[in-house]
Amino acid sequence: MEVVSENRCFDGVQGVYRHPSAETGTEMTFGLFLPEEAAFGPVPVLWYLSGLTCTHENAMVKAGAQGWAAEAGIAVVFPDTSPRGADVADDEAYDLGKGAGFYVDATERPWAPHFRMETYIIRELHDLVLAEFAVDGERQAITGHSMGGHGALTLAMRYPGRFRAVSAFAPICNPMASDWGRKQLAAYLGKDESVWAMHDAAALMAERGFDGPVLVDTGTEDANMDLLRPETLARAIAERRQQAVWRMQPGYDHSYFFVSSFMEEHIAFHAEALYA
């Protein structure tokens, strides 16, 4: 593992690290904020999954998470959104291929050799972060924005017991029925829609739910509302009687100005679960 940069930040360290990934077959880069408390022992950790077109860097510089994470004594991991490199398959569209891994393990060509973001995050990067840094594997939570909100919700439900809490900012809730989803799930996973359902937050919520608290924020002025389909998740939450806070935030859009506005509340929500 190579240190790309380390900057002091809110009495902790905002690092960027690069490592060869066996899962993706590429070099992968991630950000990690470690609060001051990590010098004295393992701290809880929050995974932040980013949206379409993002790298590890966007949320790290724009989401305003570090101050609140420092206050709560929580580490935050910022993974990349896809494999990178000249030999990695890509598409001309911004929402398929590089920057658009959708947090699944691709089974179809040409994506299957490198696009293994689910296992990369859940196993490989997870194990690396736990081995290399003072973070506590027993106290993990997950959040994300847009495609990363989809990733946070689906991974939280797919790996019961791994995350104590899950939240999302403007998540893609129902990719099986969205242009942010159908194309990508077909490309990465093939034509069998029953496979897609295992990566659809609304479908997973209807089928199995999450054993812990859920927090979801979406702005009422989100220009991508028809792609996000927050109503599908709300309905599944309601029908399941899932412990959850589901909010529409008046006037907010899809940008990081929205994400940063509610970051304090999301970190506090996770801290409550992580320190319970």
Add this chain to the structure above:
Amino acid sequence: MEVVSENRCFDGVQGVYRHPSAETGTEMTFGLFLPEEAAFGPVPVLWYLSGLTCTHENAMVKAGAQGWAAEAGIAVVFPDTSPRGADVADDEAYDLGKGAGFYVDATERPWAPHFRMETYIIRELHDLVLAEFAVDGERQAITGHSMGGHGALTLAMRYPGRFRAVSAFAPICNPMASDWGRKQLAAYLGKDESVWAMHDAAALMAERGFDGPVLVDTGTEDANMDLLRPETLARAIAERRQQAVWRMQPGYDHSYFFVSSFMEEHIAFHAEALYA
């Protein structure tokens, strides 16, 4: 004036606006955060001047100012750092020409026709912001980072009565004796160093000081320490008995991770002066 974008942010609005500038002879773009309170009447305003290579956008997305400004009910203006456009003189170096206006009015060729950032900010943009938005001209303060810290300190001292408080993050303190300054002041203002002294924070502090509180933070690990020369400002502050808090922050560098770490304290510092 044209609205480039407006995003809801911490219950207020983060806007980006474009306007033709008579001073620079170009289109100019600036950011403005207006807190919720601006809907009910004029609010105090903090000017944030950015550093080398920045546009209006860097601090707006990376400094984490809006949350604290919202809490304090203060507007924040994010001007650009230079004129832009194909017909504007430039230099191959990152620290001269576009992105490097140094907050002075150039008198020398080829810079004089467009590089008028001092008067642009102090008069033209000032008047525009006061005319178009609910901000209170009687309650203004100024801050900035690096070259923008130089701008904040020098403009605060050059325009007594305009700003109630001034702060700076890792400011260039003594450009007359720095490679971040000598080249630029010579290019923009000519060879007479007595003219340069009117745009040197340490020299202005020694000669006239500031009628109000001053806050300056610099990181002990700032790789540009020899260019910033914070000791020159500290000495001038001490010799003058200027009301000031001058801090070296252990472990911090020159990045926005440093700026964002101390933004809460800088906004609180300005709020105290603006609401006095």
